Amino acid sequence: MAGRRTLAVWCPDWPAVAAAADADMSPDQPVAVISANRVVTCSATARAMGVRRGMRKRESQARCPSLHVVTVDAGRDGRYFDPVVAAVAEVIPTVEVLRPGLMVLPAAGAARYFDGEEVAAEKLIDVISACGVESQTGIADELFTSVAAARHGQIVPTGSDAEFLADLPISELGAEPSLSAADRDQLIDLLWRLGVRTMGAFAQLASSDVATRFGSDAVVAHRAARGMPGRAPSGRLSATDVVISHECDPPIDRVDAAAFVGRRLADELHRALMAAAVACTRLTVHATTTGGQQSSRTWRCAEPLTPEATADRIRWQLDGWLSGKAGDRPDSPIVSLRLEPVELVDSGALQFGFRGAGIPGGDGEVADRARRALVRVQGLLGGEAVRVPVRSGGRGTSERITLVPLGDELTPRSDPDAPWPGRVPEPAPSVLLSAPVRVCDMYDEPVQVTRRGVFSAEPTTVIWGSRTWELRWWAGPWPADERWWASPSEQVGTHARAQVLLDDSRALLLRYQQQNWTVEGVYE
Template sequence: MSTRRTLGVWCPDWPAAAAAADADLSPDRPVAVISANRVITCSATARAVGVRRGMKKRESQARCPDLHVVIADPGRDARFFEPLVASVAEVIPTVEVLRPGLMVLPADGAARYFGGEEVAAEKLIDVIAAHGVESQTGIADELFTCAAAARHGRIVAPRGDAEFLAALPIGELNAEPSLVTDDREQLVDLLWRLGIRTVGAFAQLSPTDVANRFGTDAVIAHRAARAEPGRRPSGRLPSTDVVIEHRCDPPIDRVDAAAFVGRRLADELHRALMSAAVACTRLTVHATTTGGQQSSRTWRCAEPLTPEATADRIRWQLDGWLTGRAGERPDSPIATLRLEPVELVDSGALQFGFRGAGIPGGDGEVAERARRALVRVQGLLGGDAVRVPVASGGRGVAERVTLVPLGDELVPAADPSAPWPGRVPDPAPAVVLDTPVTVLDDEEEPVQVTSRGGFSAEPASVTWGSRRWVLRWWAGPWPADERWWGAPEERVGAHARAQVLLEDSRALLLRYSHQRWTVEGVYE
């Protein structure tokens, strides 16, 4: 019988539960958490009346008029989860947070102390229930199986992980976001289209065939499906020289000051990790007050932690402690902060996104240096000083990009997957402008768009800047009248767009509004 067991505690629909606690709602009030205008989590009472994940906000409110709708907030989820983690840590100290709503810990010592695995699981359920929160526990040999067992409320027999996983639908490979990468959803969809419906069917494939046919994430998923040995929660910290400690002078007693120091320590930690050619997937944050009180928490991520993710976790932990959400508030200000990497991987495991290694002529290190420079600028000029683009929804080219402050959640202003009738067709202009121009006919008279949506005369040239350009080709106009039903300050009004080709082969997207023309984009 294996002695290496893992116990997981899962709080169902945690973002919805945290939102209800934040608004001080009654337990029977239906709650939905949305992102990009779609439901990502809802409470059991909301599901009972037909609200489902992926549903649009308006449709969910139509099904449940009493629905309390809030915007997704990972910080809120972490703050309200911290008191639960603190209570569990008083019973079993070696707690790891996979994400707000799910924590894991070694089950062996707990089982010996309480007299069995079932007794230990029931004890933790009682601890969570004391906060008025429902929870489920699961016990298994491996971490991935433990998370699945917690969602199903099962205690898997020793060495029975593979048998338990075999009957689960293939979607379970992507059910726990803290243990998967962004590529997992595509993998699950591909396996479904190939006729693989269960985790067991995927596990029966040859590891060689999986490695040859699919990517690296598929190999990781296949090992999890076969319940092969992997990482487990541990209360002992492996020896490492990459430890960052900061003595606060003066001591810190405010959340904003703690967040500022936390961001600086996160940058310092990641510079040290880069110098050592390693990345961190599990980090312990220690805080000690001038009176000797301590707060320690271990954070784990499916992918290596970035400086932003590290700073967020420091802020969440200290916010919950200093405000008293994690139990009693400290009796004195924070005197020392220490970051200890618990689990390090080779730096090659750190995957950069499109704005990282995908830059032509650049590499991950160059992109990381650029990101650090932007973070410094943001620290000097404020959070809104540095913004990154996010694909958004809209009809015009400028509306299809939302600028979000660096480090914030990349949420577009409008849903890009919506139909958007009348949207400018692809390809989109390479350059977005808002420069006034004059469109002229053969007699050098201004061309306008009539109330019937047509040109007042055939365009012949465009005066742009100090030069007049002869047109080789034009198309349009395409009229539109957006938000005519809204309040006066929200109305876009009637306007039209047209495409023109200049004599030097440049193509422009023009916009006509309030009886004047502007260059909205340049095609390259």
């Protein structure tokens, strides 16, 4: 749930704030916004002088003779709130305005960029304060909870939405009109008369009872009170249709010339994406020859492409095409290139922390430098030359690692959360090998693993290379019953693993297959 956390920004009494700004009044002046002759919003100064929501206009003016009274004007509210939204969008582009005075946005990008949710919330308050507006922020797992948290100026810990909402009064269900139905007040009044005074008490009611007794809006409110998953902020990226095309004059028939043009197109593409506040995670490169032959390939990366990574992928594709086998090479020079972004993400995906990692699990500037070095090596040697490990599923230690080219999606070969009966117990070896060894008994005879899954004799020594080690301790063998469904010709035979401790205090993980032993790992 931490990955979809929501940050809400609430500007209290916004219609009154916008009315004061429209009249060029000081924020300290009492202001009330009325509709149907009743106060719908008033400033903090007006409240301090006794003005309340729902009060009649004449009564509010009697309590506060200096009260500035204006009628509701949605256009005015939106017009004065737009600069505030623009200021926030400069920091975090994907913003959804629920109504003038209230906006929500994904918290993940902000927290990653500002090195924490609390720091991100404080930064947004500073940004809005620079516009001369007061604000409060709240962060929670769900959108409804984050808005409630903003009204109380709190950051709700991950997984604690229901706990935070439980003590709030039932009236909080209708506190935000943009998140409730028009008749939500009737539901709240009914619940109050039934003795349901808090959101926690409402959440304890059975969902079936709520649905059959109170109607569809009550179901929505009940899910919100329980902190159930709802929609995430739906701020949309700026409309963008970025396609970079280039007509090669003269046509290109050499890899170095193609790489040079590809680098220039990559820079042009990323300038256009940056102007649109988006980044590309899937890119299609099209190349066409004078004879009409085409090469199209879509490159997908788990992380947004940089200009250098884009240029490398253009070069890899054209190098493979122009230098391929005789039957696969184009019969004429390349006359046009086109870069077409297929999948875009908001620029928050590029927001690494000031002290954050450049690679998954990395730490600060050292990791960023290491990643840049790896990308450079990949650019020199090719896309498959640099690989990173991904936790995978399997029984053996080496099987539980999938090597994925740097920049590709970190997709394991097998599900690591599957049961995998017979897998090697923890801890895992720190060094993985595949070196042949001999396991012998006290008579220097080879020790095998029988069909019953036991040693043919008690192992006493291990011969590895030109050296012989005495065994201090051993455990196993653990048979791996694999491919039992296959025909006898396709089965791998007896397959087992064992752990041994040598006389020099090193521990090894041994693998037995096809009547031979190998060192699969070393424990350090």
